[in-house]
Amino acid sequence: MVGVCAVALVIGYFSIKSEESASLSEIDNARLVEFDERLLSCNDVETAAPSLAHDTCLSAAKDGKVMAIKRIIWAYSRQSDYQDLGKVFEWLRALPYKDSATQLLMFSLVHLNTDSDTLRKDSEIGITSLVAKNYAPANVVLASIYALNENITAPTSNTIWMLNRANKKDPRIIDASTLALIHANGFVGEVNIAAATSLLKDAAESDFPMTTNNIAWFLATLDNNPFTQSEYALSLAQRVVEDPAHGQNPIYVDTLAATFAANNMFDKAVETQKRALKLVATSEFTQTAMAQVQQEYKQRLTLYLQKEALIEEVLSVDKITFFRNIRNRVLDYVLRDFFIPIESPAFFVNDLAENAKNQQIQVQ
Numbered sequence: 569m570v571g572v573c574a575v576a577l578v579i580g581y582f583s584i585k586s587e588e589s590a591s592l593s594e595i596d597n598a599r600l601v602e603f604d605e606r607l608l609s610c611n612d613v614e615t616a617a618p619s620l621a622h623d624t625c626l627s628a629a630k631d632g633k634v635m636a637i638k639r640i641i642w643a644y645s646r647q648s649d650y651q652d653l654g655k656v657f658e659w660l661r662a663l664p665y666k667d668s669a670t671q672l673l674m675f676s677l678v679h680l681n682t683d684s685d686t687l688r689k690d691s692e693i694g695i696t697s698l699v700a701k702n703y704a705p706a707n708v709v710l711a712s713i714y715a716l717n718e719n720i721t722a723p724t725s726n727t728i729w730m731l732n733r734a735n736k737k738d739p740r741i742i743d744a745s746t747l748a749l750i751h752a753n754g755f756v757g758e759v760n761i762a763a764a765t766s767l768l769k770d771a772a773e774s775d776f777p778m779t780t781n782n783i784a785w786f787l788a789t790l791d792n793n794p795f796t797q798s799e800y801a802l803s804l805a806q807r808v809v810e811d812p813a814h815g816q817n818p819i820y821v822d823t824l825a826a827t828f829a830a831n832n833m834f835d836k837a838v839e840t841q842k843r844a845l846k847l848v849a850t851s852e853f854t855q856t857a858m859a860q861v862q863q864e865y866k867q868r869l870t871l872y873l874q875k876e877a878l879i880e881e882v883l884s885v886d887k888i889t890f891f892r893n894i895r896n897r898v899l900d901y902v903l904r905d906f907f908i909p910i911e912s913p914a915f916f917v918n919d920l921a922e923n924a925k926n927q928q929i930q931v932q
Contacts, residue, residue: 604628607910610639616650629659637662638906645903653677668703669902676709676899679718689720696724704741705898707734712895715755716888728756739779741898744771745786745881752794755887765795777808777820784808785823788830789880802827818847822865829877837872841865 606628612621622643628636637659644655657677660670675694678687692713698706711730713719731750734741748764750756772783784804787793805824809815825840845865853861868878 615648616643642906704734704737788827841869
């Protein structure tokens, strides 16, 4: 989610609160009792671009259907010609239950888009209250505000402490490689390569195979690696692929190829990348995703055939851009919970079938 020109986010701002009168379970139960067929059209809504599916989903949202409201929020948040963060805010307000995710999005939209110091201060206090509850995304958002010197109120917590706290609560929110770059660039204190290296190695050992693979990828594709010898990334990738449960995963095999290239073992890199390509062809990727992955893997294969290593990560980064990107990624991650596939409840499908059967009997 990116900032835009100031939008009308002020109206109803002070109604941002957790409404205990309407619990999630109550909302879900109500949704199940009266399932609306229009909700199924929301599954075809990717952006706010005009379409029959969008219009149908929007009509359900206007009638208060929670799942439709969430999909409309997602649609208006997507980067496209129809992105409208003002409407994102309006529809967030329309949700009958404002959980931590909803509150964080509303507070963040206000903080990012208002010129009023009073509203920015109030939104900052709201984000701080979510940090007090140890809501991981809020820790990262507030830490980013502090790092960018965008805060109105005095800092209540140490920036790196909040980032580490978020990482421990949920590494998906901010991973070890991001924390390592913060230490390596001295964004919150002195440059500390030792601390960054320790973070990376601890993470690689703490979550096998996913984080182990991710750390191997980060180190192998970094333009300048001051943390470890190149053999370390290779050893991590080999450990993942040599595990019988994970050796047929094309993503992990792709990482292994990159680590071979980082060690100037280009024949091995080519051989391994070809294996990754074969595995993609028999994977469970959708057709669209498979085509995209195959294209990327073929590009890497070409690179290795030219005896060139893959560079996708950069050590030295601009602080402002870096923390803005972190914040945007976290808010986008929170928004993923609004992109939920909608299925008909079993009893609803059965009722439709029964109605169809009864109509057939009446015709006969």
